[in-house]
Amino acid sequence: MSEYTTSTDVLVVGGGMAGLAGALALRENGANVTLVERAPEFGEVGAGLQMAPNASRVLKRWGLLEKALEVGVQPKHLVFRDATTGEELTRQSLGGEFEERYGAPYVVIHRSDLHRVLLEGCEAAGVKLVNDVMVESSETVDGRGVVHAAAGVDYEADLVIGADGLKSTLRPLVATDEPVSSAYVAYRGTVPVTPETPATDLEDVVVYLGPDCHLVQYPLRKGELLNTVAVFKSPSFERGEEQYGGVDELHAAYKDCVPAVQAALANLGTGIRWPMYDRDPIENWVAGRMVLMGDAAHPMLQYLAQGACQALEDAAVLQDVSTGTVFTADGVNPAAWDEAIVAFNTVRAARTARVQRTARVWGESWHVSGLARTLRNLLFKSRKDNDFQYNDWLYGQTGEGLPAPEAPRLASQLPV
Numbered sequence: 001m002s003e004y005t006t007s008t009d010v011l012v013v014g015g016g017m018a019g020l021a022g023a024l025a026l027r028e029n030g031a032n033v034t035l036v037e038r039a040p041e042f043g044e045v046g047a048g049l050q051m052a053p054n055a056s057r058v059l060k061r062w063g064l065l066e067k068a069l070e071v072g073v074q075p076k077h078l079v080f081r082d083a084t085t086g087e088e089l090t091r092q093s094l095g096g097e098f099e100e101r102y103g104a105p106y107v108v109i110h111r112s113d114l115h116r117v118l119l120e121g122c123e124a125a126g127v128k129l130v131n132d133v134m135v136e137s138s139e140t141v142d143g144r145g146v147v148h149a150a151a152g153v154d155y156e157a158d159l160v161i162g163a164d165g166l167k168s169t170l171r172p173l174v175a176t177d178e179p180v181s182s183a184y185v186a187y188r189g190t191v192p193v194t195p196e197t198p199a200t201d202l203e204d205v206v207v208y209l210g211p212d213c214h215l216v217q218y219p220l221r222k223g224e225l226l227n228t229v230a231v232f233k234s235p236s237f238e239r240g241e242e243q244y245g246g247v248d249e250l251h252a253a254y255k256d257c258v259p260a261v262q263a264a265l266a267n268l269g270t271g272i273r274w275p276m277y278d279r280d281p282i283e284n285w286v287a288g289r290m291v292l293m294g295d296a297a298h299p300m301l302q303y304l305a306q307g308a309c310q311a312l313e314d315a316a317v318l319q320d321v322s323t324g325t326v327f328t329a330d331g332v333n334p335a336a337w338d339e340a341i342v343a344f345n346t347v348r349a350a351r352t353a354r355v356q357r358t359a360r361v362w363g364e365s366w367h368v369s370g371l372a373r374t375l376r377n378l379l380f381k382s383r384k385d386n387d388f389q390y391n392d393w394l395y396g397q398t399g400e401g402l403p404a405p406e407a408p409r410l411a412s413q414l415p416v
């Protein structure tokens with residue numbers, strides 16, 4: 001064992017939302033968990049994040065929802081508008097019946113705030129967090145996972161979790177695919193809410209749908225900040241240019257939109273552009289004692305606002321499948337990981353593939369023009385508030401691939 005820098009029960013590669021959630025989930029079950037991250041510091045870039053009840057239920061399970069609510073906002077409605085007329089197309093109330101049905105609130109939160117809540121959760125639970133570790137490869141040796149990092153540092157664990165994001169280093173152990181570009185680019189930004197900020201929709205998540213573009217706005221940090229995301233199809237991507245989606249294209253993309261949308265472009269930071277990628281779903285996430293989770297396993301387009309939410313679900317299911325199998329009242333049984341990660345893979349790959357595929361189709365319906373736009377608008381307008389038929393499969397409390405409704409909290413039951 002001494003040839004390895006660290007020998008641990010679980011080694012998590014990647015300190016984004018997925019890695020932190022996975023580390024916390026298994027630490028809650030009583031595992032010794034080490035998480036390694038290539039960046040010199042933990043953190044998140046970007047602005048806001050929508051956390052639907054399927055994810056806030058997971059935070060509730062870990063006792064972290066209150067902390068998220070302290071810094072987040074519970075928006076009143078999710079509102080869709082036509083970006084070229086401003087007309088309201090449909091509105092979903094997010095309190096009351098919605099929250100009751102799904103057992104947790106819809107929350108919008110600054111990414112860095114959610115990341116910090118998870119990081120502090122890991123610190124408090126006793127996850128060993130290590131920065132400046134660039135993982136290069138992983139293999140399974142004598143039934144244990146071995147991770148090779150830069151500068152010849154090696155780690156050994158019963159289970160290795162690859163939570164290293166869209167461009168995962170560990171995914172090639174299970175697939176030879178590449179990220180798929182959607183030809184869309186996002187710009188994001190947050191600005192303080194001032195008395196001059198137009199008051200309309202300030203308590204809601206508002207999505208303006210336009211031809212080949214959309215714009216999302218919602219409040220953050222108790223309503224002190226306004227978050228704006230603009231996403232448009234890049235003509236220079238279609239021409240095969242490498243640096244596609246520049247600021248000139250941003251403004252051109254919204255030229256036919258209502259003044260409220262055009263004015264909102266001023267809220268965007270233009271220093272970073274975010275080309276939007278996903279991957280085709282894959283069935284197998286397991287190689288020996290390595291399993292993928294989060295964007296490394298199932299990166300998706302952001303139209304359902306579910307990438308991080310699905311990572312939280314992953315973590316909770318990983319916690320469930322190892323409860324009573326790997327982690328039992330009699331102690332830890334590492335041999336049970338083989339079956340547990342296959343069970344995890346089976347239920348989660350089916351569910352996340354559906355989310356990945358639906359996100360693509362949902363995005364297409366947002367960006368149509370002409371007759372398709374007329375029909376889309378008619379369909380949206382025919383929907384009644386609190387019609388849950390489009391939400392239940394995604395936010396519902398029970399169903400295949402979802403975490404168990406009751407939280408297992410095993411750490412206290414395990415022998416010390």
Ligand SMILES: Cc1cc2nc3c(=O)[nH]c(=O)nc-3n(C[C@H](O)[C@H](O)[C@H](O)COP(=O)(O)OP(=O)(O)OC[C@H]3O[C@@H](n4cnc5c(N)ncnc54)[C@H](O)[C@@H]3O)c2cc1C
Binds near residue numbers: 016135168186302
């Ligand atoms: C515009 C936009 C809007 C979005 N909105 C939402 C939303 O509203 N709701 C939602 O749920 N999701 C949303 N998402 C998706 C969400 O941001 C992602 O799904 C989520 O952040 C993925 O987390 P992750 O931990 O899997 O990956 P990442 O955040 O990419 O984290 C991976 C981590 O691994 C580290 N790493 C990578 N390689 C290595 C290596 N070799 N060695 C060590 N460390 C490594 C990285 O440094 C990083 O910290 C949005 C995405 C975009 C682009």
